Amino acid sequence: MNVFDSIPDGFFNCLASSSNHRAYADCLELIYSQYDKEISYRLERSYLRDVLASFLLEHHLDLSDEENTATAGNDEANFVLRKFISSGWLEEEQDDTTFEKFIVMTDNGIALAEFLQRLKRPATPEFSSYILNIYNRFNSKEYENKQELYNFILKPTFADAKSLSSSLKKLSTSIKKIIEKMNHEGSLESLTENIISYCDGDFIKEYSRLVHQQNIHIYRNFITRKLDELKEAENFALLCKELVAEEKARKNQISNMEAQERIYEMIDSTKKFLHDDYNKIMDDIKQKINTYIHIAIARERMLRNKGLDIRGVVEQTLRALISSDKAESADNLEVGALFNVQKFEYIDQSSVMYPHKSQQVLHNTESEYFELTKEELEKQKYILEQESHNPYSKDEMKKYMDDLFAQDEVVDNATFKYSSKDDILKSLAAISYARENGYSIKTDGTYIESENFVTRHWRASKNAKK
Numbered sequence: 138m139n140v141f142d143s144i145p146d147g148f149f150n151c152l153a154s155s156s157n158h159r160a161y162a163d164c165l166e167l168i169y170s171q172y173d174k175e176i177s178y179r180l181e182r183s184y185l186r187d188v189l190a191s192f193l194l195e196h197h198l199d200l201s202d203e204e205n206t207a208t209a210g211n212d213e214a215n216f217v218l219r220k221f222i223s224s225g226w227l228e229e230e231q232d233d234t235t236f237e238k239f240i241v242m243t244d245n246g247i248a249l250a251e252f253l254q255r256l257k258r259p260a261t262p263e264f265s266s267y268i269l270n271i272y273n274r275f276n277s278k279e280y281e282n283k284q285e286l287y288n289f290i291l292k293p294t295f296a297d298a299k300s301l302s303s304s305l306k307k308l309s310t311s312i313k314k315i316i317e318k319m320n321h322e323g324s325l326e327s328l329t330e331n332i333i334s335y336c337d338g339d340f341i342k343e344y345s346r347l348v349h350q351q352n353i354h355i356y357r358n359f360i361t362r363k364l365d366e367l368k369e370a371e372n373f374a375l376l377c378k379e380l381v382a383e384e385k386a387r388k389n390q391i392s393n394m395e396a397q398e399r400i401y402e403m404i405d406s407t408k409k410f411l412h413d414d415y416n417k418i419m420d421d422i423k424q425k426i427n428t429y430i431h432i433a434i435a436r437e438r439m440l441r442n443k444g445l446d447i448r449g450v451v452e453q454t455l456r457a458l459i460s461s462d463k464a465e466s467a468d469n470l471e472v473g474a475l476f477n478v479q480k481f482e483y484i485d486q487s488s489v490m491y492p493h494k495s496q497q498v499l500h501n502t503e504s505e506y507f508e509l510t511k512e513e514l515e516k517q518k519y520i521l522e523q524e525s526h527n528p529y530s531k532d533e534m535k536k537y538m539d540d541l542f543a544q545d546e547v548v549d550n551a552t553f554k555y556s557s558k559d560d561i562l563k564s565l566a567a568i569s570y571a572r573e574n575g576y577s578i579k580t581d582g583t584y585i586e587s588e589n590f591v592t593r594h595w596r597a598s599k600n601a602k603k
Contacts, residue, residue, distance in 0.1 A: 144245050145225035160198045162253055164217050165226060167192050169250035172242050179230060182218070182238040189214035221246070264308075267301040272356045275363040286372060287379035287400075294364075295403045298410050305418045312425045319432050325440050332433055355582055357411050364404050376400045528559075529566035535574045538567055538597070548597040555587040568595055575600050 151161040171180060171188060190211050193200070200213055218240065221227040226246035230239045242250070271294050274280065279289045315335055322328040366372060377396040384391045391399075509517070527533070541548045555561055571578045576597050583594045 147223065148225050148245065148249075151220060151224055151226075157198075157200050160193075160200055161217070161220070163196070163198070164189060164192070165221070165246075165250050166253060166257075168221070168227070168240075169242065169247065169254070172247075179239040179241045182229065182240050185240050186211060186214045186218060189217055193217075264301060264304060267297040267304075268356055268360075270297050271360055275360065280363075283372070283375060285379065286367070287376050287383065291367060291376060291400070291403055295407055298407045302410055302414065302418070305415075305422065309418065309422050309425060312422065312429065316425065316429050316432060319429060319436060322436055322440075325437070328433070328436055328440065335429065360411060361408055364408050367404055368401075373397075373400065529562060531570045531573060534563075534567045534570045537563060538571070538574060538576055541597075542599060546598070550592070550595050551585050553587070555590045555592065558590075561590050561592060564592060568597070571597060 151165075152158045167188065168185065171185065190213065192198075193213055200216065218227065218229075222229055225243060226249065228241045228243055230241055231237070232239065274290055274294060277289075279285060315331070319328075319331055322331055367376065377393060377400055380396045380400060381391060381393065384396075538548070550564055553560065553564065555564070568578045577600055578595050578597050580593055580595045584591055585594045
């Protein structure tokens with residue numbers, strides 16, 4: 138079936154052939170926002186007319202149209218409603234009791250309004266939620282009880298993997314567009330705005346949640362193991378049976394062989410994406426981010442150097458001075474010796490040798506000195522010791538760990554109370570010097586949170602003495 142078999146002929150006229158397409162798009166978005174607020178499925182026509190009239194007057198929208206002869210606000214609002222009804226975006230109903238008129242948005246009108254909103258304000262997906270959804274789905278009671286393995290487990294898992302793949306590809310494309318824009322920045326001000334918008338972008342925050350250490354690395358092996366379990370004979374037969382039943386309910390008859398091929402394809406595609414394609418996409422995004430940073434630095438240097446000689450005016454002036462007709466005169470020879478024009482492609486401060494006279498020593502200089510007393514020496518010594526003291530040194534961390542092991546044979550930082558920044562720094566310094574101080578550290582890849590601080594979970598034990 139063609140799409141135009143289910144929509145009116147003039148469905149796109151307001152946005153395509155009309156000169157007021159911008160105003161009509163804004164009006165449709167306004168109607169959709171009012172429609173979305175209401176619990177009822179319809180709105181009073183008089184209320185919607187007043188809202189439209191106020192919107193048109195407030196934004197000074199001119200709906201000059203061959204069919205529109207209205208000049209007042211309410212008349213223009215009524216014209217917009219009639220236009221949208223004839224286009225199939227809205228429908229008008231009348232109450233049989235009160236004879237009051239109501240406006241209802243059609244399914245096609247809602248779909249069009251949502252499509253325009255997505256184009257205007259694209260939704261930023263939470264990339265890490267796709268992985269977490271798959272992980273939680275395999276930990277659910279439905280999976281343990283083998284209830285609807287196809288509809289509750291495999292089908293949404295395959296859909297999440299496809300959505301994550303599509304979102305990451307869009308992210309890669311958006312970074313490519315930012316790089317192309319960076320290549321055309323013509324001033325330091327616009328370059329700075331580009332970098333600020335890049336740093337404030339939501340996709341950088343989403344990308345940071347998907348790096349190897351924080352997300353996929355933690356859940357990938359578990360998800361892969363559960364996907365392999367779906368290939369076991371009992372689970373696989375149940376999946377094929379549910380798929381055949383679902384297709385039958387949709388009046389699509391498929392054979393058991395076709396169901397097996399589709400189940401295998403869904404499982405293998407999900408595994409391939411998590412192990413191979415995911416890493417390739419992430420590497421491509423990382424490479425684009427590095428490229429953006431390098432281009433930004435190079436662009437900044439080029440713009441800065443470009444401004445030093447005021448687009449070659451200084452260089453042209455100096456070349457004119459040097460290549461004067463009186464170049465053989467003593468004055469011009471002295472001027473020419475001040476500039477290395479032939480050595481550099483452009484003139485800046487580094488290529489100009491400013492004339493100066495060497496300073497001569499005219500008389501001897503003397504400096505008075507005095508000897509410190511014993512008390513003053515001790516005071517200066519104490520000050521220098523305090524300045525050179527490092528509370529996170531190897532020796533200090535040795536004492537810190539010894540105090541912890543005086544109480545327990547195994548130290549677990551999950552029992553620590555991180556109440557200040559110093560506690561976090563001591564913990565990090567302690568595990569940094571652990572091997573040199575005779576301790577072994579083990580981590581399980583999880584994190585612990587205490588008050589306002591988040592740090593990696595670790596356990597420490599003493600190395601056996603040889």
